[in-house]
Amino acid sequence: MRIISKQAESIWNLIESTEPKKYFVLTAENPKLAYDLLVQYPTGKVDLFDDAKMKHIAFTPKTTESIVFIATNETINNLQQNNFDILEKVGLTYRSNNA
DSSP, rough: OOOOEOOOOSSHHHHHOOSSEEEEEESSSHHHHHHHHHHGGGGEEEEETTTTTTEEEEHHHHHHHHEEOOOHHHHHHHHHTTTOOOHHSSSSOOOOOOO
């Protein structure tokens, strides 16, 4: 069995993508948007605000899709310093000790 996944270039691209398996590399850009998505996604209802379009985007995550979020320790620490502690809110995580 071959698992194929596609990288989403932005949070909005991630939401709009129809790929069943996708991943997103977290950065320090838009920390609140990333935090809100990570916190709300497991609840089954997501409501985000698009600053560019000046409107709310609400959706229900599809149970047939999976998303993997990848972040460096530096990004996680940066988010924590800005009061967006994602490790406190998300479920199963793997954290490598390798630099």
